[in-house]
Amino acid sequence: MAVTLHVGQLVRSELVSQQKRSATAGLSEVRARLEGEFSRTVAHGLGIRAYVAQFHDRPFEAADYLEIASELIEENSAIRSIGLAPGNILQAVYPLKPNQAAIGLDYSQNKAQWPAIKKAMDSREVVIVGPLELVQGGSALLIRIPVFPATVPGEPMETRSYWGVATLVLDEAETMAAAGVKEVVDGIRVAIVDKNLASPVEGPLFGSAAFQDKDYISLPLHLPGGLQWELLGYPDAGWSSAAKEVWSANVVGGAISLIFVAMAFLLVSEVYKVRAMALHDPLTGLANRRLLEDRMRQLVAMAELSRAGFEIFYVDLDAFKPINDDYGHSVGDQLLIEIGDRLQTQVRQMDTVARVGGDEFIVLTPGNMRTEQKDSFLARIHQSVTQVFEYAGAHIDVKASIGSASFPGDAVTIDDLLRVADGRMYADKARSKQKSRKFQGAEASPAG
Template sequence: MSGISRMRLMKLLKTILRGHIVGGAITFLIVITAGEVIVELMRMNQLEQQRIEVVNRLAMMRAGLETEINSTLHLTRGLIAYVAINPDLDSNTFDLLSSEITSVGRNIRNIGLARDNIITHLFPLAGNEAALGLEYEKSPQQWPAIKRAIEMGGTTVAGPVSLVQGGEAFIARTPIYTRSGLGGHLADHKPAYWGLASIVIDIPTLFSTAGVATEKDGIQYALRGRDSLGEKGELIFGDRALFEQDSVLQPVILPNGSWQIGARPVGGWQVNKIWYWAMRLTGWLAALLVGILIAALLRARLINKLLALHDHLTGLPNRRLLEDRFENILARNQRKATKVGVFYIDLDGFKGINDQFGHKVGDGLLLEVAKRLQASTRAYDTVARIGGDEFIVLADEIRDSGGFKQMFDHLLSNLRGDVYVEGHRLELRASVGSALYPDDGDDMDKLLKAADQKMYQHKQHGKVYRMDFNR
């Protein structure tokens, strides 16, 4: 080998070696950067999952507290209604009614009536005799809350208050109004203020029954809103600092007021430090993270593509994918003597369900409708959600009017009846409009417009508009 060749070989080896060093350094930097990014994303994801868990736990505690206190208040409605029409009830009747209420209401310590704001009835009377005859207007500790209840004209929850016999309680007070005068229609008489009904709710029993605690499963809780004043009210239990930190806060809805409950993990929002550093070291050392990153990016692109063509709630095709499938069907059906049917479905009263029960129940109803539509159609038909409570069924290979009518009736019947969502019984009803290609239009926009018009006619007049297939 000549000296020139040897020199060229050494130069080439040095170049290759230098390239490996540079490539290794670049790969090392990429791996470190990718690893740091991934670890940080995972850390953020853990914190987000931790927050979601706290939100869910807090929602369960809030719901339990709302349910327990509102069910307790509900027990006294019968007594209040009875007093409203029998303002001169005697003590025996009051004791009988109150005994029945307290036998069911495990959180109720006692029940009282105050005619003209003077306590006239108490149950149980034993141990509470000194309170009989108390004039609320002369009690500076109680009168402000009582006055507020009278002014609001509805039930208010005051407290916590310390009881003479020990313990703490909430006091729910409800103004009672009777109708003045006798005879004639009840609506002809003006309501007259009779007095107050009050129930003393034992706080430890209420919280225990509702599953409320200051710390539970690694999460600390606090409640504020004394006298139902919400976030403006004083602390009821827990650490006051919880409302000054990055905590999850939710309202506890009460009659004519609210409390606010907060939660955060004991020790704050943080991830496991051992896990965190182990992942960082692994990221620095593992060259395979580059491939993992690429796979993650490809997966993200695929998810974005799928999300662009499908409804995020139901997973059904959206309008864009619906139009693509319509064009594919037209291309196939040019060689067949069949037609294409379009059904436009709109849920009746959906806004009212959302307003009354909340979006969670509304979303549950939409999922049930999507499930029913898929079960009511053939495997090669397309069920799509194009927005809100509007669905489209694209039916391929419509051969005769009988089959089209049968499919219409099947869809309509499956969208009627009772549906249970989140423990609520809902009446499912829908309006459906239909259109055929090419009779009602030669593109998707025209077909949707025709079906939409018939759907609204159905909704407004309660009449099902069916298309004549043979026209």
């Protein structure tokens, strides 16, 4: 009887653990979407930073940045405004009309805003603060991006001179909506807390404060800018441990061994599933950012012995959101799967293709390439990715922007290497848009 009761308790515990594993898998998808949304927005800010480098050696003109700022705000509905402050004095805000009064603000004299600006300057890294309640209404995060333009190509970050700071005002509610974060996901109530807060009684950033009295599960969010957020989940009615398996375990004592073997098998299967989900993208089956960075760290460690570096290629689909809007998310998902397959056909078995965001992929190739090899590989990737996609009667012209970076030639840390490739990808995106507008303008101009 004692053994039977013990097995019954094990079954109860396993039922709860199984529910928690299932809930953790669901929260992992929420986490991936939210991390991807933040990374995408910060990448937009880094694009602004790369764009500033074109004009850093001449007097500041707000009009030089109007076009790219307008495009970024239009592309990302969560961005409420973009501000540029050369020398830490705000000289341009987009859109201007609701924010005109802020022009001329000297951040160094503003006690509320200066600490984050100073931290970004000293660390030379992106700093995110908030959420803060805005005078215009709503809650927003302030993304502070320090700008250190290179005076010569390849100049190390630590020797560059400070130009100023770019600020993205990110609407919190819009960001959550864009990432598909809801208060209830598959029956699990979701909350987000800031681990930097002194006490949880200050309340969550998102969701209900009732989590304090619940047996919740938690996942850390890997967000840029120094944010220390944690994702929590719990069912309203608590984890259920009442099922016929428990009754069977208590009644059929002779089947204890069989039940125990079945439980062990299920447990091992679930562990393997969770491990696989933690390292691979659930939609495409490709490596995710975590697995990609782990392999990059391995190559960095090997490079110290072999002196052999590696290359990364950052691939971003252009105008992907309109595809989802026009054809539906099922077509968009199939396109992402197809892009992953296309990239896989262009790489070797030792290479890694990873999906690191909604429509962003990275190809990792061990070993450094000569210039002509890299150009040839870039051309093959671009030609493969931009082939017409046909699905369910839809014919879609696929466009993409690609940026590359070499280790250790372009950067000696993984984060810096990713930033270099990301910046070059956005520079490629800007060039493509500029060529497209020139081409359209030439077609529209009268002959003669």
